Amino acid sequence: xxxxxxxxxxxxxxxxxxxxxxxxxxxxxxxxxxxxxxxxxxxxxxxxxxxxxxxxxxxxxxxxxxxxxxxxxxxxxxxxxxxxxxxxxxxxxxxxxxxxxxxxxxxxxxxxxxxxxxxxxxxxxxxxxxxxxxxxxxxxxxxxxxxxxxxxxxxxxxxxxxxxxxxxxxxxxxxxxxxxxxxxxxxxxxxxxxxxxxxxxxxxxxxxxxxxxx
Amino acid sequence: xxxxxxxxxxxxxxxxxxxxxxxxxxxxxxxxxxxxxxxxxxxxxxxxxxxxx
Numbered sequence: 001x002x003x004x005x006x007x008x009x010x011x012x013x014x015x016x017x018x019x020x021x022x023x024x025x026x027x028x029x030x031x032x033x034x035x036x037x038x039x040x041x042x043x044x045x046x047x048x049x050x051x052x053x054x055x056x057x058x059x060x061x062x063x064x065x066x067x068x069x070x071x072x073x074x075x076x077x078x079x080x081x082x083x084x085x086x087x088x089x090x091x092x093x094x095x096x097x098x099x100x101x102x103x104x105x106x107x108x109x110x111x112x113x114x115x116x117x118x119x120x121x122x123x124x125x126x127x128x129x130x131x132x133x134x135x136x137x138x139x140x141x142x143x144x145x146x147x148x149x150x151x152x153x154x155x156x157x158x159x160x161x162x163x164x165x166x167x168x169x170x171x172x173x174x175x176x177x178x179x180x181x182x183x184x185x186x187x188x189x190x191x192x193x194x195x196x197x198x199x200x201x202x203x204x205x206x207x208x209x210x211x212x213x214x
Numbered sequence: 215x216x217x218x219x220x221x222x223x224x225x226x227x228x229x230x231x232x233x234x235x236x237x238x239x240x241x242x243x244x245x246x247x248x249x250x251x252x253x254x255x256x257x258x259x260x261x262x263x264x265x266x267x
Binding site: 010011012013014015016017018019020023026027033034035036037038039060061152176186189190193206211 | 251
């Protein structure tokens with residue numbers, strides 16, 4: 001999508017990717033980009049603090065934390081909390097993002113393990129990808145046989161099959177939104193980018209990569 | 215243009231100033247600005263598009 005936007009507007013995008021928590025902290029400390037794409041909760045909080053221009057925001061997409069296996073492998077039953085517990089205990093190794101690194105999926109899954117009462121059992125056979133890495137790669141390499149991460153991230157690795165979202169109230173949905181920096185010198189160009197990201201064309205791209213419509 | 219505006223009457227000055235203003239606005243709109251973006255979603259590698267949250 002970036003090249004299309006650049007070609008249509010003549011503007012150039014200088015994009016840095018990272019964690020919601022890291023970007024939110026940067027913005028709170030004064031490092032606010034022209035356009036910030038994080039969670040809806042962070043955009044709302046930063047707008048309230050005057051870091052994001054009021055009225056410049058748009059909701060883009062949402063995603064759930066899901067469970068995946070390597071394509072062709074048996075799909076575990078994850079239809080209930082008890083079924084998920086059984087599947088995780090039966091797994092040879094379990095992959096998710098390192099909670100200590102701050103990624104939301106890892107932090108959430110660690111809480112799920114606590115709720116299921118199997119945190120110690122799973123910790124002993126946990127594998128983490130490098131920071132900002134994809135857990136699906138651990139499935140492909142054979143290091144784990146069950147993986148948990150946000151659905152778009154899991155879907156981005158070829159050869160990974162999504163089993164489904166975390167069941168019931170163990171699940172979590174993240175809503176993504178974009179906003180323009182309140183002090184941005186490229187205010188109009190930033191608004192144009194947010195509008196572009198909200199367009200049907202962009203929405204189709206999000207959906208094609210595992211996101212759900214907002 | 216600038217000399218024309220300075221040397222002209224009120225009407226030509228006003229029209230000239232508006233023309234310069236319009237050119238300035240157009241230039242800004244298609245400015246080729248570099249937009250700094252921090253994103254938690256998007257293409258992170260040659261392999262894919264994901265949401266690192």
